[in-house]
Amino acid sequence: MGESIFEANLILSLFLFTVGILGVMWKRNAISLFMSVELMLNAANLAFVTFAFQHGIIDGGILVLFIMTVAAAEAGVGLAIFIALFRVRRHLRVDEHDMLHG
Amino acid sequence: MALVIYYVLFGITVLFALGVLFNRNTVRSAICLVGVMAALAVNYLIMRQEFVAFIQIVVYTGAIMVLFLFVIMLLNLREPEVMPWYLRKARFWGGALSLVFFFTLALAVQVWTVSGVTPGAIENEAFIKESGTPEVILLSTLMITKYVAPFILTSILLLVAVIGAIVMAKRYDEDGQEIISEEEVS
């Protein structure tokens, strides 16, 4: 079953990634936006694990662990930034954040 | 049988992902994301990466998503998305481009893997059975030898994240003094 899972998982990974991109483009809420980024990171993880599984390289698992850690760190900082943004703006609607333009 | 389970899982993942995208309610969207992550964990299990699957559940579903939900609740962000996405031209074209991107790549992956350039599949399972070493031990061995640099640097990354999160999230009064306890933002 290895072969078919491999292909299917790669496609699933790309699909999740595309959904993530779409989310970043479409969503208007900062949190939803960031959730889409998390989805993209998950897609990358899936690709890593799939490759590791396919080629019998255990390294993929390690890489995934590190990426999860990075994602956690990023999420911590990101959510803190959202809180700070919420404090000055009272909302997190992205397309109304337009003080900066030129 | 395994394949059937896998494809059911595949469908669930896709549905949850679409749920993340199309749910106008942030909380529901977050819960769909939890679903995707859980489904991915099962996917990892199918691929015999038990430890990774476990971490996926603990770190992602357990920690990160709870953080998300916590923030959503904290900031009271349950308001729905007001403007329908399809009304915005830019978004439409962005979406179209992304879909083209996806289908091209998916097709390409299909073509390349089917046409025989696929690397020879090695059954991971077999190796693990053969060597008799638990996966966790292999992972931890690698982590403190081959991947020792990222391992050490990750600790610094976490330190930075902690400092950053604290400095962004804590409140100061006018003199720059930290406010320890205070009533919540109305």
Next chain:
Amino acid sequence: MPLLTLIIFLPMIAGAILALTMPTKKMKHAALGVMIVDLLLVLYAAMTFDWSGTFVTEARVFAETIATTFQHREHLPWLPEFGISYTVGADNLSMIFVILTAVLGIIGVLCSWTSIVHREKEFYFFLLALQTGIMGTFLAIDIFLFYMFWELMLIPLYFMIGNWGSKNRIYATMKFVIYTMAGSVVMLVAMIWMYYNNGAYNPQLGVIEYVRSYSYEIMLQTQSGDHGTFQASYFPFLALFIAFAIKVPLFPLHTWLPDAHTEAPTAGSVILAGILLKTGGYAIIRYCIPLFPDASISFAPLITWLSVIAIIYGAMAAIVQTDIKRLVAYSSVSHMGFVTLGIFSFNPAAMSGAILQMINHGISTSGLFLAVGMIYERRHTREFKEFGGLATNLPIFAALTMVMVLSSVGLPGLNGFLGEFNILLGSMQNYPILMQAQDDASWAAAMGMTQYTWLVALGATLGVIFGAVYLLIMYQRVFFGKLDNEKNKGLTDLVPREWGQLAFLAVAALAIGLFPKPIFDAMAPATRTALEPVARVLQMEVKDKGYELAVPGVVIENEEELLALGE
């Protein structure tokens, strides 16, 4: 003694020191002093200079590797990895222009004496820095160094026009800088390209031997192997030529000039017209023609036509101007058209005419700009309609301006005549050769550019006549007639400092007009070296068709035969 280095860098360094130490009121005296010292150094260099051209011949015969034709040569490695060196030297061509620069530098200080009243220190510093840039441009014989100085000229002028210009100065200065820069950056690309493709075909080995160097002397010896192709010859030629043609300025690239000239302060206009435009002509003679003889010949018809258009267009545009300074500016376009016409006639007479024309233009147009500046200082306007009958209360001014106008018109006996006459003569002589040199299938022939060449001469002659028309009309409107404007009645005549400048230029104009031989003698080696490569190519091409052409030095002996070729 590093004479040329001193000549180049003395103004800028002394200017910087003076600007930091001198009191504001004394700055102009100090700047004048620096300019005079620079002139004295230049004169010393000129006196110890071998004008005869024997240096050239001897160098060609005896030098083993590099046949340098340059005197007072100084050489320092700068970036040896890339074959860039600090090499300066002078030959007859550059020496002539260096003298002109030094003289006009003094006039530049004198004419700003009272007209620059605010931020004097900066002004004189920039004036001196500009002198450095121009001297360096004329004296550098490493093309990378040349580029450096070429660009260095822009900065002081940018500040001079922008800070001390008249009303529309910002627009003018930006246009000037961007225009000039856009041309010269492509020139740099071409120069780097030349560096990597600089080699000569070695028949023994059957390969092109590349010589990686920016040295002009080396490049002159080892021109790129395959001539006449776009890559080897046309691209660098065009890139260099467009950069230079913008400075000259040649017809479609001239639009910066009226604005810059009009808005610049008097000193800026004088230096711009007197020297800066000459750097373009100088660089064409120095770099374009000897380094790319093939491309020069190929593009000669196009450039000739553009020159003729420039001559007529400049004159026509000058006729309709209502601003005196703008009129003089357009007259520059017209006069510099003669220069490119003369250069691309590939004929010793026309070439020396072109060089002389540049000197003449430096004298007469600077004189006219000075005169305009003097009027402007008195009346703060430059419109024709404000003036009339000035000759009655400013007789000295009227007389001296008359000399300048006549010199610019080209009255026989004054300098202007000689230059234009030589160019017309040379270009008429030369056309049969040019046509012969054209491959029949070449694009120039295909576009019909080599036909109707008599039109060239006709057009240029028309330009001379138009020149007389607009300048004399201008003179008549300003100085003759009734003194009817009340504001003009109180005007005072020139003070000695002012008429001294004009008189000096007038004497120079008269001297060149009456005794041209020393100047022609001084120019002869320069024209010879510039035209030698072209002559070689032309000779080869004519030989292919079974005819003999003149020996190197382009002394055309058998004129009838060549004329017959054209038919």
Next chain:
Amino acid sequence: MNPIENIQAYVPTSIHFSDLLQFAILLLGGIACLVFDAVSTKEVSRKYLPMIAAGALVMTMASCFFNILPPPTETFIEGAFRSDEFGQLGALVILFAFLMMTTIMPSLVKKRNLPAAEVYSLTLFAAFGAVLLAIANELLTAFIVLEIMSLSLYVLIGIDRKNAKSTEACFKYFILGAFASAFLVLGIAFLFGATHTTFLTEMAEVFKAGGVVVTEAVVENGVTIEPAVVQALNPMYVFLGFGLLFVGMCFKLTAAPFHMYAPDVYEGGNTPTVMVVATSSKVAAFAFLLHVLEAMSHWPVFTQPVIFVVGFVAIVSMVWGNVAALVQVNFKRMMAYSSIAHTGYMLVGAMVYIALPNMLEGEKLEMAMIAVRQAILLYLAGYTVTSVLSFGTASYIDGEDHMDAYRGLIFRKPAAAIGMAIAMFSLVGIGFTPPTIGFMGKFYLFKEAIQYGFVALAVIAVLASAVSAWYYLSLVVKMFMREVDDTQAVRLAGTRKESVKLFSFDSMTRIILFASSILIFILGVFPTMFISLGESLVYGFTR
């Protein structure tokens, strides 16, 4: 031997953390800042923390002058790092901007009432991440140090949380940065899938061999058995991986068309951090991109399409950046677009870098690659010094960012105006401003492009830089040629009047600004000084 046994038999060879000792100073400094703040009062820590931070930076910079890192032929810490020009010389360039940042920060901390300890420790952590990114040899390590740098910079951009603009800039920077990271990670995943490794040196071997060698070559009975199975590289994975990674890096490098956040971030962020974002993070990211390109360029299939892609991005960046900058009225926005254009120029160098392995071989190739790396590093150094001068002057004279605030600056603060003018001239670079580092950097870069036949691209680049003269010079026009207009609404720059104590951090700022303006000319006339310094540090003598 199967992969599992491989792991069990794995013997670590080079876990010597002492190799990174000089950069660990930054880390210790960062932690020292936190500890010091915890044990002292606010005033004391505000006074001494900048000194600790600057001290750590200066010590690291000083150690960069010694040949501490292993030579480029060796990797260290289990292959996670490899040093070349970007190791010590690049670290100098990176830390220079950070040093400038620590000297400007105190006045900002005081004025905006910022948390001092966090500011300085995050500055040092960001510097740590940047210098390590410049020498990273393993994609995951690179990703993690990139995140260390980025997370610190996200926070530093928005450290002034009471300021809505600043927080908004921080938010935009963060979201787009995270978005880019995701691209980067997926790119790494696909490269890993194609080559089975994340170590760039091993990856280079895979690309040279044209595939993954599954079995080792063995000698049996005197007969060498060639490596039996070579898993052919799957071009799809390589291109997909590289494409995604390149997109991610383009975000970090602010290359068009992935630059959209840059103007907002530059405008909203505080000036010292923006300065670092524009310079140091770019140096580090460029180093990483070049290392990836170097590993991949050994694969002949790779060259042509990637030259096309990189060239396209370079052209778009140059044209878009310069044209968009023309209409800006805000100084920092203008600098943002100009920074996009500068990335474009440097990508021209990167493009030449990829093309090289197909043109040359052997020692010549080595020399040529070193030359291109040096050219890019020289350009980056020039851009850093110049940006430090311009942003530093801007924050020193302290006015609004609107360009009109600079009107008639020469009459108020002549030295600052001259410094800014020098910076602008140097940024114009090619043409008009010969003896500056901006000119020499572009000369070195375009020289390489022309040498290897990219003449048309060089022409586009120089014409784009001629366009750039318009907006740089219009700032000079504002400073030098316009009188101050009383009716304007902006708060003029350079009107702040305060006495500056000698050896305070303000005077330190002035010293660095003066040093940068001198450096612009020194490096402009003698760029070989910089190049040969790098050569003696990297290739001169081995340990």
